[in-house]
Amino acid sequence: MTTLISRNWVLANRPVGEPTLDAFDMTTDEVPAPKEGEIQVKNTWMSVDPYMRGRMIDRKSYIPPFKIGKTLQGGAVGHVTASKHPDFKEGDLVLSMAGWREAWTAAPKAAMATKLPSNTGLPESAFLGIAGMPGLTAYAGLLRVAELKEGDIVFVSGAAGAVGSTVVQIAKIKGCTVIGSAGGPEKVDLVKSLGADECIDYREAGNYEGLLNALRNAAPDGIDVYFDNVGGDHLQAAIEVARPFARFAMCGMISQYNDTTPTPGPNNLMQIIGKQLQLKGFIVSSNTDLQPQFMKDMAGWLAEGKMKFEETVMEGIENAPVAFIGLFHGQNKGKMLVKLA
Amino acid sequence: MTTLISRNWVLANRPVGEPTLDAFDMTTDEVPAPKEGEIQVKNTWMSVDPYMRGRMIDRKSYIPPFKIGKTLQGGAVGHVTASKHPDFKEGDLVLSMAGWREAWTAAPKAAMATKLPSNTGLPESAFLGIAGMPGLTAYAGLLRVAELKEGDIVFVSGAAGAVGSTVVQIAKIKGCTVIGSAGGPEKVDLVKSLGADECIDYREAGNYEGLLNALRNAAPDGIDVYFDNVGGDHLQAAIEVARPFARFAMCGMISQYNDTTPTPGPNNLMQIIGKQLQLKGFIVSSNTDLQPQFMKDMAGWLAEGKMKFEETVMEGIENAPVAFIGLFHGQNKGKMLVKLA
Numbered sequence: 001m002t003t004l005i006s007r008n009w010v011l012a013n014r015p016v017g018e019p020t021l022d023a024f025d026m027t028t029d030e031v032p033a034p035k036e037g038e039i040q041v042k043n044t045w046m047s048v049d050p051y052m053r054g055r056m057i058d059r060k061s062y063i064p065p066f067k068i069g070k071t072l073q074g075g076a077v078g079h080v081t082a083s084k085h086p087d088f089k090e091g092d093l094v095l096s097m098a099g100w101r102e103a104w105t106a107a108p109k110a111a112m113a114t115k116l117p118s119n120t121g122l123p124e125s126a127f128l129g130i131a132g133m134p135g136l137t138a139y140a141g142l143l144r145v146a147e148l149k150e151g152d153i154v155f156v157s158g159a160a161g162a163v164g165s166t167v168v169q170i171a172k173i174k175g176c177t178v179i180g181s182a183g184g185p186e187k188v189d190l191v192k193s194l195g196a197d198e199c200i201d202y203r204e205a206g207n208y209e210g211l212l213n214a215l216r217n218a219a220p221d222g223i224d225v226y227f228d229n230v231g232g233d234h235l236q237a238a239i240e241v242a243r244p245f246a247r248f249a250m251c252g253m254i255s256q257y258n259d260t261t262p263t264p265g266p267n268n269l270m271q272i273i274g275k276q277l278q279l280k281g282f283i284v285s286s287n288t289d290l291q292p293q294f295m296k297d298m299a300g301w302l303a304e305g306k307m308k309f310e311e312t313v314m315e316g317i318e319n320a321p322v323a324f325i326g327l328f329h330g331q332n333k334g335k336m337l338v339k340l341a
Numbered sequence: 342m343t344t345l346i347s348r349n350w351v352l353a354n355r356p357v358g359e360p361t362l363d364a365f366d367m368t369t370d371e372v373p374a375p376k377e378g379e380i381q382v383k384n385t386w387m388s389v390d391p392y393m394r395g396r397m398i399d400r401k402s403y404i405p406p407f408k409i410g411k412t413l414q415g416g417a418v419g420h421v422t423a424s425k426h427p428d429f430k431e432g433d434l435v436l437s438m439a440g441w442r443e444a445w446t447a448a449p450k451a452a453m454a455t456k457l458p459s460n461t462g463l464p465e466s467a468f469l470g471i472a473g474m475p476g477l478t479a480y481a482g483l484l485r486v487a488e489l490k491e492g493d494i495v496f497v498s499g500a501a502g503a504v505g506s507t508v509v510q511i512a513k514i515k516g517c518t519v520i521g522s523a524g525g526p527e528k529v530d531l532v533k534s535l536g537a538d539e540c541i542d543y544r545e546a547g548n549y550e551g552l553l554n555a556l557r558n559a560a561p562d563g564i565d566v567y568f569d570n571v572g573g574d575h576l577q578a579a580i581e582v583a584r585p586f587a588r589f590a591m592c593g594m595i596s597q598y599n600d601t602t603p604t605p606g607p608n609n610l611m612q613i614i615g616k617q618l619q620l621k622g623f624i625v626s627s628n629t630d631l632q633p634q635f636m637k638d639m640a641g642w643l644a645e646g647k648m649k650f651e652e653t654v655m656e657g658i659e660n661a662p663v664a665f666i667g668l669f670h671g672q673n674k675g676k677m678l679v680k681l682a
Binding site: 054061062231235244250251252253256262263264265266267268269270271272273274275276277278279280281282283286 | 611622627
């Protein structure tokens with residue numbers, strides 16, 4: 001039986017506004033050999049995602065808040081190093097919610113761990129991105145929530161991010177016109193390289209009027225679908241250019257996650273009525289029934305070269321908080337990941 | 342052949358903020374005898390509705406703006422006084438969009454005129470209210486847009502108005518718990534007399550915090566459906582108490598129709614995501630396919646005494662602008678109508 005050492009990140013306190021390194025404490029644990037029904041896993045990759053910011057707030061939500069003094073949680077992939085569970089054997093590749101740590105021992109169910117196929121040809125990290133939660137988020141949001149159909153004009157904010165970049169590509173595969181929004185020329189180039197017909201540089205646009213003008217220019221005929229990762233001005237501009245019966249998949253509002261006071265919403269909500277818009281919020285965990293179909297489609301698209309994915313990788317668990325904070329500065333192109341030693 | 346005299350209300354100018362009498366000019370016309378394919382109609386009732394405020398603004402919308410110097414339009418019922426159309430004969434009861442005038446001659450299609458059944462036992466005015474556009478609005482909004490189901494907890498603002506009071510009753514017929522909001526004790530009593538389980542007096546509540554507290558008390562378990570006639574604070578409070586997967590039928594925002602500058606929206610739109618809410622705008626004219634089913638259901642409910650309706654009647658076309666302006670002061674209980682001489 002092996003004992004492993006794991007460095008872990010603990011929530012030190014609840015950040016107010018933008019999280020800083022003060023909010024995180026590192027601990028070091030001995031990870032014991034598994035007891036009956038447990039597995040011991042060494043993580044190889046962990047995920048940082050914008051939604052984790054919400055879990056740092058002490059409030060009732062669809063997912064319980066992180067607890068102060070306890071190790072954070074999040075998506076991770078790793079390999080089984082010892083198993084006393086009949087379904088897992090040493091070397092198995094495992095996806096779990098036991099991230100923010102280097103290794104762990106637990107019953108698979110407690111860690112929300114599932115065995116990953118080893119024959120996909122995909123890098124392990126893909127199961128935290130394009131073939132994982134962000135990929136399924138894009139898939140479910142577009143196909144189920146926004147009821148995407150061929151010929152739709154689709155606008156997606158955060159288009160260079162993990163979810164947004166997948167939205168761009170799925171919408172193109174489905175025969176849509178796609179307009180992205182991203183911050184800075186490098187990201188705009190990325191979004192265009194993924195097939196977007198147009199991409200707005202919202203930083204260059206400067207303010208709401210600039211953003212709206214840029215969107216009007218990019219979508220002179222309006223939009224049928226808006227995939228919202230950003231909220232705020234992006235949402236208001238999308239309402240402004242929406243065509244009648246446009247569908248909005250409300251996925252995230254990263255522009256507001258660090259707000260310390262409530263931010264007023266768009267000033268044009270009355271258009272929801274006249275244009276008969278549908279704004280539908282969703283979270284990926286309510287759409288896991290789509291997982292088999294998603295994996296089938298996504299594996300096919302990847303194999304056929306129709307789907308690309310970008311990753312921004314930070315090395316070492318010591319950099320996990322920096323990677324997380326970087327999400328709110330747009331430091332990632334595609335999926336932000338932490339590679340563990 | 343008869344010639345009639347009609348007094349008509351013309352849009353004198355586009356009101357800024359709350360409409361005043363200055364915005365209306367009265368004209369007097371001779372209404373000619375009908376030509377081939379036309380009918381001549383003397384209106385007996387005309388409707389004033391909140392949505393007409395939007396048509397006074399010069400903007401692209403789902404319905405063209407009123408034109409300055411032209412007679413306003415709106416729902417009206419009347420009797421055919423002369424006909425050169427094969428489907429209409431003298432004495433027929435007609436519903437049209439040729440309101441804001443006492444009489445008219447036109448092809449039925451141009452006036453959006455349809456013949457009404459004469460054997461319903463309903464007063465003529467009902468076809469402008471409970472058995473007309475506001476009734477269908479409530480029916481379509483609840484049953485189609487909000488996908489109402491038995492046992493839902495339903496919140497409806499403007500619950501003493503033409504649409505709201507019908508929403509209350511349909512939701513009760515369908516086995517739901519109903520919480521209304523209305524302004525002042527008299528209206529609260531009306532809403533309760535229509536079967537609402539609770540009714541908030543938003544005037545007594547005073548401000549957003551008061552409204553939210555009142556709603557929390559009235560709906561301690563949250564709400565599944567919100568039927569929005571008011572917007573603003575009511576919408577924000579509804580989002581706050583919404584249960585996961587709640588559906589919002591977005592019908593009107595009377596609190597904002599007279600705003601001179603754009604009003605910021607609710608500051609809690611992020612909850613749309615976490616609670617997976619659906620906000621769906623709709624207009625009744627997109628739901629006229631429900632008309633036959635609506636009339637069948639409504640006639641049954643009225644005949645069985647399950648459905649009541651309230652009317653606030655002003656006498657004489659000279660009072661039509663006063664009636665219209667009164668809508669924005671909550672001067673109506675139930676449907677606001679103008680009885681023509």
